[in-house]
Amino acid sequence: MNIEPSLKKCPLFSGLEDGEIAELGGISISKRYPKGALIFSEDQEAKGFFVVISGRVKIYKLSPEGKEQILHIISPGQTFAEAALFDGSTYPAFAESLAETRVLYFPKESFVNLIRKNPQMSLNMIASLSHWLRKFVSLVEELSLKDVSARLSKYLMDLSAQSGRSSQRGIEFELDIRKSQLASQLGTISETLSRALRRLRDRGIIKVEGKKITILQKEALEEISLGIPL
Amino acid sequence: MNIEPSLKKCPLFSGLEDGEIAELGGISISKRYPKGALIFSEDQEAKGFFVVISGRVKIYKLSPEGKEQILHIISPGQTFAEAALFDGSTYPAFAESLAETRVLYFPKESFVNLIRKNPQMSLNMIASLSHWLRKFVSLVEELSLKDVSARLSKYLMDLSAQSGRSSQRGIEFELDIRKSQLASQLGTISETLSRALRRLRDRGIIKVEGKKITILQKEALEEISLGIPL
DNA sequence: CGCCACATTGAAGGCAGTCAAAGGTGGTGG
DNA sequence: CCACCACCTTTGACTGCCTTCAATGTGGCG
Numbered sequence: 113m114n115i116e117p118s119l120k121k122c123p124l125f126s127g128l129e130d131g132e133i134a135e136l137g138g139i140s141i142s143k144r145y146p147k148g149a150l151i152f153s154e155d156q157e158a159k160g161f162f163v164v165i166s167g168r169v170k171i172y173k174l175s176p177e178g179k180e181q182i183l184h185i186i187s188p189g190q191t192f193a194e195a196a197l198f199d200g201s202t203y204p205a206f207a208e209s210l211a212e213t214r215v216l217y218f219p220k221e222s223f224v225n226l227i228r229k230n231p232q233m234s235l236n237m238i239a240s241l242s243h244w245l246r247k248f249v250s251l252v253e254e255l256s257l258k259d260v261s262a263r264l265s266k267y268l269m270d271l272s273a274q275s276g277r278s279s280q281r282g283i284e285f286e287l288d289i290r291k292s293q294l295a296s297q298l299g300t301i302s303e304t305l306s307r308a309l310r311r312l313r314d315r316g317i318i319k320v321e322g323k324k325i326t327i328l329q330k331e332a333l334e335e336i337s338l339g340i341p342l
Numbered sequence: 343m344n345i346e347p348s349l350k351k352c353p354l355f356s357g358l359e360d361g362e363i364a365e366l367g368g369i370s371i372s373k374r375y376p377k378g379a380l381i382f383s384e385d386q387e388a389k390g391f392f393v394v395i396s397g398r399v400k401i402y403k404l405s406p407e408g409k410e411q412i413l414h415i416i417s418p419g420q421t422f423a424e425a426a427l428f429d430g431s432t433y434p435a436f437a438e439s440l441a442e443t444r445v446l447y448f449p450k451e452s453f454v455n456l457i458r459k460n461p462q463m464s465l466n467m468i469a470s471l472s473h474w475l476r477k478f479v480s481l482v483e484e485l486s487l488k489d490v491s492a493r494l495s496k497y498l499m500d501l502s503a504q505s506g507r508s509s510q511r512g513i514e515f516e517l518d519i520r521k522s523q524l525a526s527q528l529g530t531i532s533e534t535l536s537r538a539l540r541r542l543r544d545r546g547i548i549k550v551e552g553k554k555i556t557i558l559q560k561e562a563l564e565e566i567s568l569g570i571p572l
Numbered sequence: 573c574g575c576c577a578c579a580t581t582g583a584a585g586g587c588a589g590t591c592a593a594a595g596g597t598g599g600t601g602g
Numbered sequence: 603c604c605a606c607c608a609c610c611t612t613t614g615a616c617t618g619c620c621t622t623c624a625a626t627g628t629g630g631c632g
Contacts, residue, residue: 175487176569199472204479234464241471242429248478249434255485256529257405299486339406
């Protein structure tokens with residue numbers, strides 16, 4: 113499989129000349145991870161960053177007691193650990209594949225050299241980092257200022273906007289991760305998530321059948337997602 | 343007062359030629375805010391970013407019920423709202439002066455033009471954004487995985503490392519903000535912070551006299567900051 | 573068919589938030 | 603310079619959300 117098409121779809125490399133893309137291909141290393149592999153650990157020296165070609169990767173923190181907080185789940189076309197190259201020398205979190213995953217790995221030194229010479233790529237990097245930043249502001253806001261129901265509702269709204277299909281009953285879609293992983297992403301645990309889903313279901317706002325969700329009352333769900341007290 | 347000295351001390355502009363600094367001075371606008379002034383609101387169109395010359399600025403989110411989460415407190419020499427220029431068109435949070443504050447304001451368009459032409463400044467911007475990102479990862483970790491005592495202990499450790507003086511009793515320093523603001527920064531409220539301080543005091547780990555803190559048992563404080571259960 | 577990991581549900585406990593009131597502090601104007 | 607007042611801080615009692623612990627239900631896969 114040729115890697116260039118994957119790179120072209122990646123926002124970090126948009127607007128680059130074909131020659132530059134080829135150069136990127138030259139310095140990158142293709143890697144494969146089976147499901148559940150540890151790609152890097154927190155505090156490990158950051159020697160490069162990654163572009164996901166296929167599969168999925170979770171970036172997460174662990175508490176001393178073992179509770180997990182997922183910072184982000186990376187899908188194909190997205191990059192991760194860019195920031196670690198430019199601030200400090202270690203990765204700030206763990207990265208683990210959620211499925212069989214293929215990535216391109218860019219060693220720090222050659223990539224930094226390349227970015228120094230290429231203004232367009234600098235601008236893309238700035239855009240990418242800014243985007244991450246906004247995501248984190250949002251995450252902090254939710255963790256600090258909203259309860260689990262609001263965070264869950266927001267997640268469901270977002271996912272339905274992205275991959276929902278309208279049916280006669282409402283908007284249908286499938287959860288793309290395990291519920292225990294969703295709980296970690298929402299800053300809670302599976303038991304609490306289960307109860308939050310049940311409350312929404314009991315109030316007739318959503319229907320839950322395994323991983324399939326149907327939003328029955330979009331307005332109510334949105335209100336809850338905004339943190340308006342029930 | 344000449345503004346150039348302030349710019350030279352700012353990490354975002356380090357390594358720039360004097361001519362480039364002068365150019366920055368040319369596009370920037372000096373602004374003054376009294377204590378407690380709203381510099382910008384969440385969702386307001388982001389028309390520029392800021393460098394703090396003197397005073398202090400808090401960047402914060404508000405919940406619908408009015409609870410405040412401080413994302414960061416900006417001190418002289420630091421920048422804020424850079425990221426808003428490159429991702430989305432609005433500020434993601436509120437900004438308010440904590441004291442009489444002077445800033446330099448850089449209008450979006452002229453600054454973006456300038457950064458396009460200046461590779462060094464792009465790299466500085468990447469470094470700045472990366473640094474912010476690491477701070478936010480840390481904030482998310484603390485809010486999600488640590489209790490108030492651990493967050494407070496970490497704050498006290500950091501502040502003591504930065505501005506603490508050794509005395510015979512321990513490490514002394516002064517809180518640089520009001521306790522209610524510290525509570526907001528730690529993702530809690532003043533009552534809870536007050537009780538957390540009292541627990542540390544009752545256990546003989548710190549001494550509290552108004553804003554003056556003395557760390558009596560550094561090791562114990564560090565253990566708590568790591569989230570190890572008491 | 574049966575195992576195993578994930579998911580759900582119930583009961584109980586704890587940390588932090590809310591409400592209320594008293595104590596303290598700093599700033600301002602007389 | 604002092605007195606007053608507004609606001610911050612502290613403390614107490616109570617509530618509630620979430621976690622913990624434990625047990626049962628369920629679905630996929632060998």
